[in-house]
Each structure stands twice: as C-alpha cells, then as structure tokens.
Amino acid sequence: MxxxxxxxxxxxxxxxxxxxxxxxxxxxxxMGVHRLWIRNTTLGTFPNLAIEHRPEQCLHCENPPCxxxxxxxCCFVRADGIVDIDVxxxxxxxxxxxxxxxxxxxxxxxxxxxxxxFCKHRVAEGRVPACVETCxxxxxxxxxxxxxxxxxxxxxxxxxxxxxxxxxLGTEPxxxxxxxxxxxxxxxxxxxxx
Amino acid sequence: MRRREFLKxxxxxxxxxxxxxxxxxxLFPDGFPNPFRAPPGKWFTKDDVTTSYNFxxxxxxxxxxxxxxxxxxxxxVDGYAExxxxxxxxxxxxxxxxxxxxxxxxxxxxxxxxxxxARGSGQYREATWDEAYDYIAEKMNAIKFQYGxxxxxxxxxxxxxxxxxxxxxxxxxxxxxxxxxxxxxxxxRETASVYTFGRGIAGHExxxxxxxxxxxxxxxxxxxxxHNTQLQEFAxxxxxxxxxxxxxxxxxxxxxxxxxxLPIKPATDTALLLAWANVLITEELYDAAYVEKYTxxxxxxxxxxxxxxxxxxxxxxxxxxDTIRRIAREMAAHAPRAVLPVGRHVVWYGPxxxxxxxxxxxxxxxxxxxxxxxxxxxxxxxxxEAYPHPELPLAPAAGGCGGGPTEVAAxxxxxxxxxxxxxxxxxxxxxxxxxxxxxxxxxxxxxLFSYGVNLFHTIPMVERTKQALNNLDxxxxxxxxxMEHVMWADxxxxxxxxxERYDDLHLQAHKIPFxxxxxxxHPPLYDxxxxxxxxxxxxxxxxxxxxxxxxxVEEYLDRRLSSIGSSLEAMRNQGTIxxxxxxxxxxxxxxxxxxxxxxxxxxxxxxxRWAEAGLDPLPVFLPPxxxxxxxxxxxxxxxxxxxxxxxxxxxxLMEAHGENHIWISTREAxxxxxANDEYVWLENQDGVREGPIRAxxxxxxxxxxxxxxxxxxxxAPLMRIANGRGASDTHLQTRYDLDPVSGGAGLRxxxxxxxxxxxxxxxxxxxxxxxxxxxx
Numbered sequence: 020m021x022x023x024x025x026x027x028x029x030x031x032x033x034x035x036x037x038x039x040x041x042x043x044x045x046x047x048x049x050m051g052v053h054r055l056w057i058r059n060t061t062l063g064t065f066p067n068l069a070i071e072h073r074p075e076q077c078l079h080c081e082n083p084p085c086x087x088x089x090x091x092x093c094c095f096v097r098a099d100g101i102v103d104i105d106v107x108x109x110x111x112x113x114x115x116x117x118x119x120x121x122x123x124x125x126x127x128x129x130x131x132x133x134x135x136x137f138c139k140h141r142v143a144e145g146r147v148p149a150c151v152e153t154c155x156x157x158x159x160x161x162x163x164x165x166x167x168x169x170x171x172x173x174x175x176x177x178x179x180x181x182x183x184x185x186x187x188l189g190t191e192p193x194x195x196x197x198x199x200x201x202x203x204x205x206x207x208x209x210x211x212x213x
Numbered sequence: 214m215r216r217r218e219f220l221k222x223x224x225x226x227x228x229x230x231x232x233x234x235x236x237x238x239x240l241f242p243d244g245f246p247n248p249f250r251a252p253p254g255k256w257f258t259k260d261d262v263t264t265s266y267n268f269x270x271x272x273x274x275x276x277x278x279x280x281x282x283x284x285x286x287x288x289x290v291d292g293y294a295e296x297x298x299x300x301x302x303x304x305x306x307x308x309x310x311x312x313x314x315x316x317x318x319x320x321x322x323x324x325x326x327x328x329x330x331a332r333g334s335g336q337y338r339e340a341t342w343d344e345a346y347d348y349i350a351e352k353m354n355a356i357k358f359q360y361g362x363x364x365x366x367x368x369x370x371x372x373x374x375x376x377x378x379x380x381x382x383x384x385x386x387x388x389x390x391x392x393x394x395x396x397x398x399x400x401x402r403e404t405a406s407v408y409t410f411g412r413g414i415a416g417h418e419x420x421x422x423x424x425x426x427x428x429x430x431x432x433x434x435x436x437x438x439x440h441n442t443q444l445q446e447f448a449x450x451x452x453x454x455x456x457x458x459x460x461x462x463x464x465x466x467x468x469x470x471x472x473x474x475l476p477i478k479p480a481t482d483t484a485l486l487l488a489w490a491n492v493l494i495t496e497e498l499y500d501a502a503y504v505e506k507y508t509x510x511x512x513x514x515x516x517x518x519x520x521x522x523x524x525x526x527x528x529x530x531x532x533x534x535d536t537i538r539r540i541a542r543e544m545a546a547h548a549p550r551a552v553l554p555v556g557r558h559v560v561w562y563g564p565x566x567x568x569x570x571x572x573x574x575x576x577x578x579x580x581x582x583x584x585x586x587x588x589x590x591x592x593x594x595x596x597x598e599a600y601p602h603p604e605l606p607l608a609p610a611a612g613g614c615g616g617g618p619t620e621v622a623a624x625x626x627x628x629x630x631x632x633x634x635x636x637x638x639x640x641x642x643x644x645x646x647x648x649x650x651x652x653x654x655x656x657x658x659x660x661l662f663s664y665g666v667n668l669f670h671t672i673p674m675v676e677r678t679k680q681a682l683n684n685l686d687x688x689x690x691x692x693x694x695x696m697e698h699v700m701w702a703d704x705x706x707x708x709x710x711x712x713e714r715y716d717d718l719h720l721q722a723h724k725i726p727f728x729x730x731x732x733x734x735h736p737p738l739y740d741x742x743x744x745x746x747x748x749x750x751x752x753x754x755x756x757x758x759x760x761x762x763x764x765x766v767e768e769y770l771d772r773r774l775s776s777i778g779s780s781l782e783a784m785r786n787q788g789t790i791x792x793x794x795x796x797x798x799x800x801x802x803x804x805x806x807x808x809x810x811x812x813x814x815x816x817x818x819x820x821x822r823w824a825e826a827g828l829d830p831l832p833v834f835l836p837p838x839x840x841x842x843x844x845x846x847x848x849x850x851x852x853x854x855x856x857x858x859x860x861x862x863x864x865x866l867m868e869a870h871g872e873n874h875i876w877i878s879t880r881e882a883x884x885x886x887x888a889n890d891e892y893v894w895l896e897n898q899d900g901v902r903e904g905p906i907r908a909x910x911x912x913x914x915x916x917x918x919x920x921x922x923x924x925x926x927x928x929a930p931l932m933r934i935a936n937g938r939g940a941s942d943t944h945l946q947t948r949y950d951l952d953p954v955s956g957g958a959g960l961r962x963x964x965x966x967x968x969x970x971x972x973x974x975x976x977x978x979x980x981x982x983x984x985x986x987x988x989x
Contacts, residue, residue, distance in 0.1 A: 035444070066474065155302050157445065
C-alpha cells in the first residue's frame, strides 16, 4: 500500500510563504483563494516569547469528512492516499467545503471545488509537490508512510514531537507538524478546538 | 452578415467571442496583447512547453532559475540544483515574481513629458525609441557644453546598472554615478572590511554557515529577509544543532529560532560588541595563535577596550553584564566555529555605523574565524574577460554593493565627484548628489538618470529630492512600472523584465564561484528594451559608439563566453558554470599567497591610515543620538515576500502581504489607547505625516521603538495595486546622519508618534483589482 503524507518541521519554518506562492503559481490557483496558507502566532510575553509559523493546507485525512458527504462521488480517496476531486463530476454544491473541519477547500470561479492535491501531476512524474521542492528552510518532507525509508517516515522518526491538527476529530490527517515551538504542541489545540 | 460587421455590432461581447474560438489575438485597448487571455481555441501539450535558464531579478540575491514557458507566457519559475545560489529552491519573491512581467500597469512604450507641464503632474506623450534617444542626447550635449560632462549624474540598481551606473558614465565622463546599494545600505560594512581585512564583503555575505556551530546575529533579519541561499544555510545550520543568539530590539523571526534573544536598546550595539571584545581579551579567551599570526595592533586594541567592561555596557544596552559575559564565553568555547555574521543593510545610526562594523569584525577576528572553517570564508568573482573595447575616459565610479570604487585621479581632466570631501571613503554616496542639484555647489548637477532606483522610496528627505528634480534640465527614468519617481521624469524609458531580455553575465563571488546567464523566455510583451540595448543606442547618439563595438547582445555574450572556452549556445543549455573557490587561509598558504590586502598584509585592529587622517584608529562607542520626548525611534525592515519598494504592484505577492503595520509594544499601545489592527497616523519629529497604517500591538518589540516594513505606502496612482497601501518609512526619514568615514546615511535617527483617528482606507481586495485590471 502507498499512503502519501507530508511532514512540516515547525522548528525550521520561518513563515516566509514560499510554499504558498509556489503552490499558487504551480497550480494556477485563482486570486482570492489559497490551497496553502500560513498562520503565524506569537506566544508568551516580553521577553519570553516564541512564534509558531504554521503552513496549513489539505491534510489528506485517512478518514476524510469531505468524502462521504459528496452527492456525486467526485470527492474520493486515491489508492495512494491523496484525497482528490474529480472536477468533471463536481456540481459545486459545496457540501464538502462545509464538511471539512480545516477549511482546506474553496470554490474555484470556474464552478468546481478545489484544494491541495499534493501536486498529483508532479507526483505522477515522480517529483515532490511544489511546496516541498521550493522551501528554502527545507522544513517539508514528503513520501510514503508505508515505506520506512521515505523522507516523511524518516522525518517522523527523528522528530522530538509530532502533532496533527484537531486530533480529537478522528480524521487521522496525513499532514504532520514536527517539533512545535510550544511545549504543549500546536497553538489552539489545547481543549481540542483550533 | 459579414464577420467584421458582426464584431462591430456586438462590440461589448468581443472579448467573450474571442475566447470562444475566434482566431483574433487578444488585445488590450492600447494595441498590446493581453497576457491574461490564452490564445483562443488551443490546448497545450507537453511539446508546447519550453524552459530557459535565467537568474531572478526580483531581489538582488540573483538566484539561478529555470523558467517554464507555455503558450508565450511563463507559467512557473523554479530553482535548479546545479546553481549554487538557488540549489533547486526559491523564495516567495522568486516564485511570485513572474506576475510582474504580466502586470498590466507596466510601462509599455517610451514617453516624453509634455512640454510646459509640471514635473510630477504625469502628462506624457508617447514617443518612438529614436525620438526618445535623440531628445536625451540633445539635452545631454547641451548640459555638457554649458556645465561639463560631470553635471550629468547616474543612479542605478539591478543587473542593468552596469550600463547606466558604470559603463555609460565612464564613457561619457561623469564620476557622479552612484548606487543606493552602497551609501544607503552597505557602505559602513564595506569600508570597515576593506580597512580591517583588505577585502570587501562584496555582495554575497561570505559566512561559512555549513561549518559553524555558534551564530550571533546583530539585527540581521534572516527569515524576514529571504535571501534564498542564506536562509537555506541558516536553516541547515540550526537543524545541525548550531546555537543561535539574536541581538535585536524586536523579536524577529530569527529571534524566534534563537537560544538567546538579547532585546538591546536601539543604537547601542557597538557597546555590546566592545564589551565582548573586552571579555575575550581580559579573560584571555581569544585565539592567541591566530591573533599572533594574522593580526596587527592587538596591544593597542587590548589597552583601548579595557574601559569597555560588561558592567559599563549593561548600563547602556539594557543587557545584564552576566549575560554579556556568558555569551562571550560561549562564543569562545565554540571558536573558531563561532561567527557574528555581517548584515547587509547597516546604515543605521550614522557616525556609529563604522565603529559597529569594525567592532563586529574585531570580535570575529579575536575568535580566529576569518578565513577559517565555520567563520568567514574568502571568495572572489570568477574571471571572464570583458568584451574588448577602448579604455573608458573615466574609470567607472559607482562601485557596487562590494565597494571597489575608483576616485578621479588628480591629473585627470575630469572634476572629482560632487560628494568628494564630505566623507573619508572613496565610494560615491547617492544622497550627497541631491544637494548640488539644488545649490550648484561644488558644481551643478543638471542631468540625472535613474535606472531602477525609486528616488522617493530610497533616498531620505523626499521633499528635498523633489525640489532637486525640479532644478534639473534633464531627468531620465528607466523602469518597468510607473513608480512615483518615474512620473517626474522628462523621458521615461520602459525596460523589458528579466523574463524578456538577455543581460550581461552575472559573475558571483561565492564559496563556489560561478557564472550565470540570462536567456529570455519570450520576446518582450510591449515596446520595451533592455538596459544593454538602451545604453548602446544612446551611446552611439552621444558620439561614444567606439565604446560599444559589439553588434548585439548575443554576439557580445558569445564573445565573452568564448574567453573561458564556452559559448552562448553551450550556456543556453547549461545556465551556470561553476569554478573552484579558495575559501580559507590554508588554500592561499598552499600557494604562498596572502588574501589580506591591507598595507601590513594582516588583519588591522589598529588602522594607521585612519589615525593619519584624524579618524579613530580603533572603534569607539558614540552615545546614541536621542529623539524628542514621547516619540519612538522608527525602525524598519523587510517582508519575506517583498523587495525594497519594487514588488508592491505584483498581485501574487501583494495578496500574500498587502499592507505594512506599525509594530508597537503592548505596554505603549495600552498607554495610548491604541487597539490592534486600528488605523493610525504616523507623525515624525519634523511634523511629517504618513499613513493611515494599521497598528500591530505586540509583545515582540521594546517599548522605546516602533517598527514597520519598508517599501509600502506608494503614491503612484498608475500602480493600481500598490497605490496607497500601507505607509512609507522613507517619507518619514526627514533627517539622516552621515557616517564621516564611509559616506553611509544613517536612517534610524528618525522618531515618530502614533496618532489615533486615522480613517480606514477601505482598500478593495487585490483579487477584485486584479479582475478589473485584466479586463481588456
């Protein structure tokens, strides 16, 4: 089995948005919407401070809430674990946008729903997603979770701490955040709600 | 109905019709193709995709890129692994910079100011290139006959500045050529480096990140200032476990990664550095063998810094003496793999700057890291012969980021530059040319070229600059966008972007020195030219044709490349040629050579030549210039997605960061009753007002200063995205303090107050403007 996943090392990320803009260019994402965005949060008080730079995008959940709500079957999970959209079947009903707890989906002005697809066109050519390739802090790793030697498996193994967004929902995301600057993990995750 | 008639009848729907499959090309109303519309009825296949090597021009780090073009439009640029700067990665600006080429607000053809209209009123008529060149040549010759060639000044910044700030001024005979990248950026660090080490820093900061284990950043905003390679190496060093100390009045992004953040009182960094030198010497933690072998003047230094104790520095800097001692000891414990990297923009406080830079270099040398793995490495640009040409009447005067200026020789028929005598160093200072435009002293400047230098977002005292421009007989602006200073010009020459033009080779001093080339991805979209072509055409009209002997840019490049056994065609498929560097002392000593080009051949702690000139031969602490009570020192910095004031009309980058904020500490904001995200006015010590700008109420800054990102606050109505968004720090810089040694203009001695009650400017969303702009 292949389970494609991504890990982002927050100890390295500087929130520069190279990933976000590479994504925009690579996928010709329309103005006004994003497949990938950055959330910056300051923690603590002067002079004891920390900053969490957190890129966010589709988490490609193992148990994706967006898939079962789709009335046409255009939202589906590929064999390699990418949560995908068949835009030809999409009627733009937005049920999946409402179902996604991470706000990862948007309505494309062309009339269908869209989101991060791990740059499936690049994956098909054996290349990594555009965000992974461009990152100047090398904070992203991508690969197959079922392959212990894949970059993502290695990164997960070497991390001091691994978090996912809103673990309490049981969505089992395949986007992992490593080495959060805060000891308690991701910002907004205490008490379960982001 | 005949087709033409049908089109006439349904004029309103022509756009939609064409998309539906008409063979007609998509045109803007002004006759140029609309890059937003794909050619109709065409699906692209992989065979339609072409790639071309280039180097990025969105900032001046100049990463090697590969542009992917499809259907006559660049779809994406990426780094490539063989290039030592990009190494296959790109920063946000590089990624999004493509949108600048397809910006519908671009300058599209030469423009000449309508006779009799006021400068800045924006009344222009379209002109042909011949007309524009003739107009300029005639005016230049008139200035030459009345005042002399020196009375035409040249400013330049960017790859084409070679032609407009070096070559053309040299051929024409004006020493008044300057780059803002010197006196408004790096001058103190270059002058200090040349006199301490006998070598400049030269553009790319040669820090051996790969080998270092302990990093101390002094106000160096890595992460906010996304110099691609530097950010990669910094991130890798931290991943490797290198310790990081950040000295900054603001909790910068780099501070967020630090083991220690020292929130220093602004303008007191020199005291901290001198105290570190004191601890390293008095506790005998310095590298004695290195100091003995490579340095000169240690005894004088030791005696001099004895007064600068950590207790003395603690009072001045707000950093406890124990912390100062601890960091000095940690540095020494990691030496020589401990480094205090030199920053880039170092014109902060004026006279203090040279002492800060000298202190920084001295602490590094005491750690024994200069020319040693884990410290500073040596680098030189690879050598490619120039295209053979007659010797220029005047050696190019502007120098560059790396200094290297040439003074006019005493026996030269040309007068020295107008800023001679104002400071010790030999580089020209952009800001010092303005006064002679107004006063005519020591001699008048009557003509000005501005190649890619936004005069109103670069040079402090904007009103003075406007007054100076009004005194000129000729002002030529060469640019890509209708920036505010461009709309003051007599002649506007529109330049092709980096994706549309060839350029001269870029020779990069780096740990792996390399040569990179630029190939156009497609022909220019509009009636634009490259600086290379403009300089030649203009030169020929000025009777300087002999200095431009090449036929065109391809022949020029091929000839130059043939001197290293390559060719234009080979380079087209390669992009980058790397060379072997000599990074360390050991590499030079093997060849019995000395990389230190000082009079003594050593690292000079004590600069004899300065003592002779009546300057301080050892760095001293100058008490900070203080501002009016109740005002905050105005600090400024960078955004990771913007470059200077150049990228603020780029829709993609502006969507990522669309306005700047004024950072103010939570404590001070509470006192003033200012809420987070509230719009405020900024008013400086001279009553100049800027804004509205949003307040960012944060714990991340000291209470005695405020901070904003530079480059916003454009006042250029023709730049429909940039116009009016955020506020400009340059407009608030109504004073500067000249560094009497390097000629740098210290810009951080300006103070502001925050005034409540500014209206929300209610900017429309960028996506909306973009939609409006792209309608043909």
